[in-house]
Amino acid sequence: MKSTFVEKVWGREEIISTRGKVMHLDRGAQCSYHRHEKKEEYFFILSGAVRMRLGEWDQWEECDKMPGDIIHIPIGTYHSFMGLEDSRIIETSLQDDDPADSYRLTESRRGVL
Numbered sequence: 155m156k157s158t159f160v161e162k163v164w165g166r167e168e169i170i171s172t173r174g175k176v177m178h179l180d181r182g183a184q185c186s187y188h189r190h191e192k193k194e195e196y197f198f199i200l201s202g203a204v205r206m207r208l209g210e211w212d213q214w215e216e217c218d219k220m221p222g223d224i225i226h227i228p229i230g231t232y233h234s235f236m237g238l239e240d241s242r243i244i245e246t247s248l249q250d251d252d253p254a255d256s257y258r259l260t261e262s263r264r265g266v267l
Contacts, residue, residue: 163262164237172250177243179204182267184236187211188258193249195227202241207234211259232259236266 157176158169164183168176179185179202187207197206199219206225207214210232218238219225227233235243249255 163264173248174244174246175251176200177245179235179237179241179243180264181237181240183264184262184266185234186256186258186262187232187234187260188256189230189232190249190255191230191257192252192255193247194229195233195245195247197225197227197235198244198246199223199225200242200244203238204241204243205236205238207236208232234260238267 160167160169162185164185165178165180168178170176181202197204197219199221201221204219205216206219207216208225208227208231209215214232
């Protein structure tokens with residue numbers, strides 16, 4: 155079995171299963187600010203440097219994460235990530251990845267640094 159790659163505005167996802175992927179985040183790119191009503195997520199930073207935003211719009215907490223850091227994103231929590239460097243992140247969840255379970259406030263974009 156081989157992994158599948160999906161191109162994104164912010165980089166690409168390497169799909170391992172419906173509950174796990176490796177995200178290849180490009181420097182200066184940012185994913186949409188969104189939440190999930192069914193999916194709880196865990197991010198493990200493999201390489202690079204990532205700025206995370208968690209919480210309600212304009213009241214989010216912002217923190218920079220480095221290799222070895224783990225980020226827990228509870229169900230219903232708005233979040234976004236931005237590449238401070240080219241980065242790789244493992245994402246896992248206990249819920250299958252359902253595109254209809256993403257509620258976006260912004261779109262993904264590039265060139266945010």
